[in-house]
Amino acid sequence: MANLADENKFFADVCKNFDSAAQFTNHPEGLLNQIKTCNSVYRFQFPIRRGNGFEVIDAWRVEHSHHMSPTKGGIRYSEMVNEDEVMALAALMTYKCAIVNVPFGGAKGGIKINTKQYSVAELETITRRYTTELIKKNFIGPGIDVPAPDYGSGEREMSWIADTYMTMNPGQLDALGCVTGKPIALHGIRGRKEATGRGVAYAVRECVEVAEDMAKLGFKAGLGDKRVIVQGLGNVGYHSAKFLSEFGATIVGLCEFEGAIYNPDGLNVDEVFAHRKNTGSILDFPGATSFKNSMEGLEQDCDIIVPAALENQFTELNIRNIKAKIIAEGANGPTTPEAEAIFTEMGGIIIPDMYCNAGGVTVSYFEWLKNLSHVAFGRMENRYAANSNANLINTLENLTGKTILPEHRLMIVKGASEMELVNSGLEDTMIHSYHEIRETLMTKPGTKTLRTAAFVNSIDKIAVSYMNLGVWP
Ligand code: NAD
Numbered sequence: 001m002a003n004l005a006d007e008n009k010f011f012a013d014v015c016k017n018f019d020s021a022a023q024f025t026n027h028p029e030g031l032l033n034q035i036k037t038c039n040s041v042y043r044f045q046f047p048i049r050r051g052n053g054f055e056v057i058d059a060w061r062v063e064h065s066h067h068m069s070p071t072k073g074g075i076r077y078s079e080m081v082n083e084d085e086v087m088a089l090a091a092l093m094t095y096k097c098a099i100v101n102v103p104f105g106g107a108k109g110g111i112k113i114n115t116k117q118y119s120v121a122e123l124e125t126i127t128r129r130y131t132t133e134l135i136k137k138n139f140i141g142p143g144i145d146v147p148a149p150d151y152g153s154g155e156r157e158m159s160w161i162a163d164t165y166m167t168m169n170p171g172q173l174d175a176l177g178c179v180t181g182k183p184i185a186l187h188g189i190r191g192r193k194e195a196t197g198r199g200v201a202y203a204v205r206e207c208v209e210v211a212e213d214m215a216k217l218g219f220k221a222g223l224g225d226k227r228v229i230v231q232g233l234g235n236v237g238y239h240s241a242k243f244l245s246e247f248g249a250t251i252v253g254l255c256e257f258e259g260a261i262y263n264p265d266g267l268n269v270d271e272v273f274a275h276r277k278n279t280g281s282i283l284d285f286p287g288a289t290s291f292k293n294s295m296e297g298l299e300q301d302c303d304i305i306v307p308a309a310l311e312n313q314f315t316e317l318n319i320r321n322i323k324a325k326i327i328a329e330g331a332n333g334p335t336t337p338e339a340e341a342i343f344t345e346m347g348g349i350i351i352p353d354m355y356c357n358a359g360g361v362t363v364s365y366f367e368w369l370k371n372l373s374h375v376a377f378g379r380m381e382n383r384y385a386a387n388s389n390a391n392l393i394n395t396l397e398n399l400t401g402k403t404i405l406p407e408h409r410l411m412i413v414k415g416a417s418e419m420e421l422v423n424s425g426l427e428d429t430m431i432h433s434y435h436e437i438r439e440t441l442m443t444k445p446g447t448k449t450l451r452t453a454a455f456v457n458s459i460d461k462i463a464v465s466y467m468n469l470g471v472w473p
Contacts, residue, residue, distance in 0.1 A: 009336075010088035010311055011038075016337050018095075021455030024444050027463045035094075035462050038087050039066045039105075042139055046129050048122065058112040059130050061139045061147075064090035065105040067465045070143050072097065072361060072368075074150025074181075075109035075130075075157070077123075078310075085311070086110040089150075092332050092354055093361065098458040100358040100433050102365040107145050109134075115152050127157050131164040140165060142177030142372065148364050149181040151310065154235065155193065158182045177371035180364035189367035189377075191422035192360075197239020198423070199359015200306060200330045202430035203351050204228075205247050207326065208304075210438070217325045217347065219303065222248070227264070227302045229253035229324065231294075232309030233273065233282065236330045236357060240306045241269040253300050254282055257309075260297020261288040298322065307334035314339040320346070329353035344449055352451035354458070355433055362429045366422055377421045385415035 015036055022032050040063040047054045060083055063071040073093040076086070086108045094106030111130055115123060134140040140147065140161075149158060158181045165178040182188035191198070204223070208214055211221040219226075226249045230241040233256050241251050245266075253262040254272055258281045261267065267288060276282045283290040291297050298305060298313070299321045307313045308330030314322065319339040327335060327343065328351040335343070340350055370376060390413045397403055404412070416424075441453035 008084045010333055011084050011091065013333065013337050014088045014091045017451055018091075018455055018459070020337075021447070021452045022459060024447055024452070024456045025459050025463070027459065031463055031466060032459070034466065035065065035067075035459060036091070038062055038064050038090060040139075041083065041087060042137060043083060044133050044137075046133055048125050048129065050122065057126055057129075059133070060086040060110040061107065061134055061145070062086045062090040062109075063105065063107045063139070063145055065094040065462070067094075067462055067469065068097070068103050068105045070104060070141070071107035071145045072102075072104035072148065072180075072364065073107035073109065074148045074360075075111065075153050076150040077111050077113055077115050077152030077157070079112060079114040080310075081110035081112050083110075088311075089332055094462065095455060095458040096354040096358045096361060098461040099355050099437070099454055100362050100429050101461075102358075102361055104146070104361070104365070107147075108150070109147055123157070124160055127160040128164045131161045132168070135165065135168050140178055141169075142174045142368070146177065146364075146368060147179050148360065149235070151234070155181060155183045155188065158188070159186050162186055173374075174372055177368050180367040180371075181360075182367070187367075187371055189363060189370050189422060190417075190419040191426070192363045192367055193235065194239040194243075195363035195422075195426060196236045196357050196360035197241075197308075197330070198243050199362065199426055199430050200236065200240040200308070200328055200356055201243030201247055202359070202427055203356045203434060204244060204249075204304060204306070204326070204328045206431055206434040207328070207349065207351050213349065213438075217349065219325070224248045226250070226304055227252045228304045228306060229255065229262075229298060229300060229302045230306045230308060230330075231255040231298060231313065231334075232307070232331065233276065234308065236360075237306065237308030238269065238273060240308055240328075240330050244304075244306070245269060249304070252302050253297050255294045255297035255309075256282050257294060259283045260291040260294050260300075261285045262291070262297060262300045263288040264301070304328060306330045310334070312336060314343070316342060319343050322348075325349065326351065329356045332357065340449065340451065350449060350451060352449075352454050355437055355450070355454050358433070359426055359430060362426055363422055366425060377418045378416050379418075382415035382417065386413055389413040389415075 042061045090108035097104045161179045166175045214221045228249045250266040304326040305324040306328045311333035313334040315336050316338040319342050326349050332353045437454045447453045
């Protein structure tokens with residue numbers, strides 16, 4: 001877990017990874033420094049009324065890179081959040097967007113609270129006041145900076161943000177595009193909630209499909225025989241586990257802050273989720289071994305680990321105890337550079353956060369496009385496609401005298417729904433980006449890790465944007 005000693009290390013770690021990759025590019029040092037630096041760091045405090053008195057809340061919004069507008073990134077609600085962390089997460093957003101070809105600069109927000117200690121009304125007050133402070137400084141808007149959910153926040157908080165922004169910007173036609181991750185009723189997009197976890201599952205599937213890479217780990221290609229441990233049963237962790245098991249992997253371990261459970265025969269993620277809801281803990285799930293120390297859960301036998309909680313989970317102190325050969329970073333920054341060096345030396349593969357968890361921002365981009373175009377994907381074409389397909393099938397049946405089975409007809413005839421279009425766009429993005437990164441790894445000698453290769457691609461794309469902006473000669 002992050003501790004005080006780590007407090008000023010996360011952004012430095014991101015910069016260290018950037019520097020390792022920068023040596024494989026040909027850009028001038030000044031341009032590299034411009035890409036690396038945080039363009040705007042806004043730290044603010046505001047009061048809320050609590051009980052009989054007041055409490056002052058610490059908050060941040062960091063816009064890491066203005067090479068594209070708007071900037072984009074989630075808001076973290078956590079008592080451990082600090083300026084260094086928000087800067088690091090904002091920087092990761094810049095690189096992430098470039099990797100998956102989403103035309104945004106990176107940003108991140110932080111509100112330093114433990115959400116469990118506040119009532120819903122207080123959380124609403126905090127979120128609305130935070131939004132107001134951003135509006136006052138021009139740090140939010142569909143063409144300026146577009147927040148999204150992160151650790152400790154979700155659809156509910158995003159709808160408060162949207163409502164506050166719309167109230168203070170009456171008549172602004174594109175106002176709903178000021179934030180993503182909204183509920184469907186507020187013009188969010190189908191598939192956004194599960195997008196990050198679904199994207200993690202696509203990333204892992206793509207990685208294990210490459211027979212040549214799996215052979216080096218002593219694995220067969222494919223997910224069918226892979227055993228997975230997931231840390232964090234929140235949005236990213238739950239959906240990663242759910243989709244990985246849908247794609248054929250076996251979830252053998254789950255870790256939460258109260259402890260961990262392990263069953264080599266497999267765990268049903270929804271049953272564990274229900275057990276936690278009923279008992280308040282994942283511990284004592286029937287048939288599984290329980291560990292009070294959550295970290296012990298990560299050290300159990302498995303092939304793949306998906307950290308999906310917080311940063312700095314794997315350090316030089318614990319990485320050698322990890323049995324998995326693949327770490328798929330659902331969370332941002334779960335592996336320190338020191339731990340990565342050791343894990344790579346041990347022969348392991350890390351699917352880096354900046355690619356692995358990019359499903360969220362990819363579908364947020366689709367939501368933003370939906371808000372700007374004011375129409376749901378598929379709404380205009382769905383019925384037309386279904387009718388055209390039906391006409392085609394009818395004509396074929398008439399010409400051939402043969403009849404297609406009703407279930408086949410249904411499959412061929414139907415038009416694509418918003419959810420299907422979103423998932424297909426996400427799947428395509430994750431597949432394409434994985435192979436783009438792997439291609440760099442294979443063709444640039446010395447890059448050694450998928451993270452370095454991902455950074456190289458990202459730096460190259462951002463450098464081109466700066467040059468096209470005329471900022472650099
Ligand atoms: P969340 O709040 O929904 O879930 C986090 C979960 O982790 C919670 O269930 C929490 O109890 C658990 N947890 C906390 N400390 C833990 C510990 N020490 N051991 C095990 N479990 C622990 O948050 P989330 O949105 O799922 O985000 C998780 C990570 O994924 C963060 O690093 C976030 O930045 C990253 N991320 C999230 C998104 C997104 O769309 N939500 C997108 C990209 C990256």
